[in-house]
Amino acid sequence: xxxxxxxVVPGALLxxxxxxxxxxxxxxxxxxxxxxxxxxxTGSAFVLLALxxxxxxxxxxxxxxMPHPAVDVRGMLSKHDEGRGAWRQLSHVxxxxxxxxxxxxxxxxxESLVDELAVIADRHHLRLIVGDGTARSAxxxxxxxVEERLRMHLEPTRLRHGRRTLSTLPxxxxxxxxxxRLPTLLMTLSIVFVGLLLM
Numbered sequence: 219x220x221x222x223x224x225x226v227v228p229g230a231l232l233x234x235x236x237x238x239x240x241x242x243x244x245x246x247x248x249x250x251x252x253x254x255x256x257x258x259x260t261g262s263a264f265v266l267l268a269l270x271x272x273x274x275x276x277x278x279x280x281x282x283x284m285p286h287p288a289v290d291v292r293g294m295l296s297k298h299d300e301g302r303g304a305w306r307q308l309s310h311v312x313x314x315x316x317x318x319x320x321x322x323x324x325x326x327x328x329e330s331l332v333d334e335l336a337v338i339a340d341r342h343h344l345r346l347i348v349g350d351g352t353a354r355s356a357x358x359x360x361x362x363x364v365e366e367r368l369r370m371h372l373e374p375t376r377l378r379h380g381r382r383t384l385s386t387l388p389x390x391x392x393x394x395x396x397x398x399r400l401p402t403l404l405m406t407l408s409i410v411f412v413g414l415l416l417m
Contacts, residue, residue, distance in 0.1 A: 230271040235264065291318045291338065298331050300324075317343030322364060323356055329367050336371035339386040346384045 239260075295307045305325040312319045320335070322328055335344055351361035365384055368377060378385040 227272070230268050230275055291320070291335075291342070294334070294338075295320075295331065298325070298327065298334075300326060314345070317345065319345045319347065321347040322360060323347065323349065328360065328363050332364055332367040333371070335386075336368065339372060339376070340389045343388055344386045345380075346386075347382060348384055350382050 292307050292311045292313070295311055299306050299308075305323075310321040310324070322331070325331060332346075335346075338344075346364060348361040348364045349355035349357060351358060355361070361384070365377070368384065368386065372386060376387045376389075378387065
């Protein structure tokens, strides 16, 4: 929360406005000539939905896990530097919008670095560049070594396999179903409310 009710009040008002607009449309369809009835239904729908959504959002906010402090992954991995021309965190570790991209090619002590990454995988998305694991790959064994090590620390459902990458999903992404769950619930409730008005 950036301020008191930072996301709660706007979310409640957005859901209420959506439902009130639906109530107004439903009222017009049912009885187009009665303006007083349209305004009464619209105002009532807005107030009731705003109150209901405010309570729902406040409860959801109270149960939201506290954000973990950001981890400087590049600084954390600096001790694994193997010198110029080999694996170095300056050239092989890069921050992305969704998390961290880490190229594990040229690294000799792969298992020890993966063990360290598994500790922060609970709260950070990691995309590990490991090659495709075929005989034509620069290091054919790298993909298998990394995947076996990750499976020692993480559930298989938290691993995603790309053509040349292995990605980890943070625990929060698995537990809370992403960021669209609550907005989807609010919109669904608004639609149900409008459907009841049409009956």
